[in-house]
Amino acid sequence: MEIQLWCVGKTDRSFWSPAVEEYSKRIQHYIKFSIHFLPEAKAAKKSLPQQLKNDEATRLLQKIKPDDVVILLDEKGKSFSSVAFSKEIEQYMVSSTRRLIFIVGGAFGFSELLYDKFPKRMCLSSMTFSHQMVRLFFCEQLYRAFTILHNHPYHNN
């Protein structure tokens, strides 16, 4: 299995990158993992958030293959403990999942087009975080999940 994190929008704060890179590297000791940035839809004059979200969704949908498993990182999603999240990852690994994709939405969130197509949603916190923070947050949790599955000592430190 391969895991990808797709992020709509670019990192604009360089102080985030070393931490995200550190966790990405550590995750890759356990599994093929990569982060992909998809530029946000450009706001033309008078364009509505709804239009921007639909434009983003259309571009995302073009990149998704029929056998991908897609999970939206969304505040309306299900909350997991770190251990429950690790078991979820394990489930996908033992099933025939080839590519597991987590998506962080753009500034206006996800379009209904994506919600309809991908009902799996995961909520990292009841609080709202910057998109840069969500990336870091997610990478730390994914790394933690693998240390839990492999019984490596990180989780209780």
Next chain:
Amino acid sequence: MEIQLWCVGKTDRSFWSPAVEEYSKRIQHYIKFSIHFLPEAKAAKKSLPQQLKNDEATRLLQKIKPDDVVILLDEKGKSFSSVAFSKEIEQYMVSSTRRLIFIVGGAFGFSELLYDKFPKRMCLSSMTFSHQMVRLFFCEQLYRAFTILHNHPYHNN
């Protein structure tokens, strides 16, 4: 009012510091804010987690003044949305609170001595995070809370 974040244990990953410093600086545009590190209790041979936690609690209690308001950052605490957290902060500001202290526990969590004395607990996420991550997480939320209270544009970006 003054806000302090007390952290048991030291930052051991330099890549976290720039982000935490950036948010601390931004918070200080709104309110007096500082982060304090309290060394973890040293594990002597055969010392039990319970003893270590009680040692830490005793040292913490010595530093707390009778009129401080203390909130423990704890997975068994109450979850807030970012907006609800900002209102909580506002409540403390309009009441006569002089010092509002948030505490991040050490590797083994909080002692019952602290739970008994400080019933206010706040949970940032159902997931477990490294202590370094919790600091960053908290600072970003506190900064966000002030941008919400001042109607500054950060929150919806």
